[in-house]
Amino acid sequence: MHQSAAEWIVSLLRERNIPFLICGGLAARGYGSQRDLHDIDLFVPGEHFLSVVQAGQPFVSKAAAHRQEEGWDLTYVQFKYEGVKVEVGNAEAAQIFDAQNRTWIALSIDFSRYETVHFLGLELPLMLKEDLVWYKSVLSRPVDIEDVRAMR
Template sequence: MHPLAAQWIVGLLRDRHIPFQICGGLAAKGYGAERALNDIDLFVPDEHFMTVVQAGQAYISKPAAHHCEEGWDLTYVQFKYEGIKVEVGNAEGAHILDAASQEWVPLNIDFARYETVNLLGLALPLMLKEDLIRYKSMLSRPVDIDDVRAMRECSK
């Protein structure tokens, strides 16, 4: 089902020429992590966020709002497509909690910095491996630690 959800959100974004960057478990998978995906996570620039929300309105499972949870402080919308959660974050003002220092750190998403990787039958712009490892290391949740270990072990 993940390929269908990925095709849906990527089609929605590309039809509207909206830049995006895949992060989270799907990006980690692109760099060698093999765990099962929980959802599809990505960011879009602030000026396109509401366009995405409106375009995917029929599939909203968690309305666009500011959330501060599980080490994340950001505005996002959650869609559910074919049973798969697709979380689209607004890159503007996104922060993560550094587990070691207990300080909120800006997650500066640079849409010019990405690597295109073929995943789920699509060429996807992934957050750069070094950036992904840095933020997942800061969050340090068990799933992030597993992803970082797998990405470091993989020679991709």
């Protein structure tokens, strides 16, 4: 299931030469986490966000909007492809909730910092392990703590 959804979003992005970074559970899986995937999370640069939304329009399950939920404060769109949620975040002005300090902090997404990993039959640009561990440690939700432990 996740493979066809990953193939769909990756081909949509690559056909348009849109840079992207895989983050979240899929990136954690690429670095050794074994937990079940709930969705596919990735970021694109702000200047490409609307073209991604338009290209994936037939599969939109949550319209592109700014949301503050579950430790995240960002603009994103959610697609549903063959039953799998694919969440594409706009990297511009994204923030995460620092659980320890009880404050919102900037999540700086650097598209030059990635590791290409062969996963789900694709060459995927994963957010660097150290960056992923950092933001998951800051969020400190149970799922993030589980991923950090597995990646270490």
